[in-house]
Every structure is written in C-alpha cells, then in structure tokens.
Amino acid sequence: MSRNTKINALLLLVVAALAVLPLALGLGDHKKEPFTGADGEAETAITEMEPDYKPWFSPLYEPPSGEIESALFSLQAALGAGVLAYYFGLHRGRRQGEQRALAQRDAQDPAGSEAASEESTAGRA
Incomplete structure (x- = not known):
C-alpha cells in the first residue's frame, strides 16, 4: 500500500x-x-x-418536513461544492495548459525561449 x-x-x-x-x-x-x-x-x-x-x-417556501428541509440544504451545499470544484479545476487546467505550451515552445526553440518567458512574466506583473 x-x-x-x-x-x-x-x-x-x-x-x-x-x-x-x-x-x-x-x-x-x-x-x-x-x-x-x-x-x-x-x-x-x-x-x-x-x-x-x-x-x-x-420564508418564501416552507418545506413540509424536516427531512425535506435537510435534503434541500444538502442539495444546496452539493451544488455549491460542485461550482467551486469546477472553478478550481478549470483554473488549474488552464495553468497546466500554459505550462505545457511553454514547455513545448522551449523544446522547439531553446534560444528564443528565454526572451519569450521574460516577456510573459513581464506582462503578468
């Protein structure tokens, strides 16, 4: 293990x-x-x-029982967690894509990669 x-x-x-x-x-x-x-x-x-x-x-809506109220609350929490997970996953995927693109550019053109990476970091600052 x-x-x-x-x-x-x-x-x-x-x-x-x-x-x-x-x-x-x-x-x-x-x-x-x-x-x-x-x-x-x-x-x-x-x-x-x-x-x-x-x-x-x-309240605008009063659930008929406590179980339904708990289920709706759980559904709301699950949807919120799903939205947050989607956002963070999308952000991470974009960052990894940028890193892969830089690595491919470095592999293709090692001499010009230093200038390109300096430009990209200067543009972010």
Whole structure:
C-alpha cells in the first residue's frame, strides 16, 4: 500500500469518527431538539428576551418536513461544492495548459525561449 493510500485511509477514518462518535456517545443537550440550527436557537433567545417580537418577514417556501428541509440544504451545499470544484479545476487546467505550451515552445526553440518567458512574466506583473 502506498503512502498516499495510507494517508487517505487515515483521513477517511478520522472524518468518519468525527461524524459518528458524537451520535454514538450521545453528546449534546438532550433537553432540546438534537440538531437545532443557529436560526432555531436565535429564535428561542429572541422570544425569551422579547416575547412580543414579530419577525419582519416570513420564508418564501416552507418545506413540509424536516427531512425535506435537510435534503434541500444538502442539495444546496452539493451544488455549491460542485461550482467551486469546477472553478478550481478549470483554473488549474488552464495553468497546466500554459505550462505545457511553454514547455513545448522551449523544446522547439531553446534560444528564443528565454526572451519569450521574460516577456510573459513581464506582462503578468
């Protein structure tokens, strides 16, 4: 097994442990809902301080259950991660393409490559 494979397996175990251990050990406040978000806790704190408080607006869409709300949130997170991964992959691919083009130019014309690389770095600065 290669070193990278061992590191990846170890990282996967750590992530799994971080996800499962709090659930298995029952950590957290058992008096409240098990997975309340910041919005729910903020609403509770506001109603304790100001019982007559009325929200400024209401949600545009209220999911019928907590499971659907969690699924929509997960979908939103996955789409965001996909957009970020696409952007970084595109950026890396362009950079690698530029490096390959410079390497091919250097291989074809070793004498003129120094001037070309100086021009390209001067243009970026």
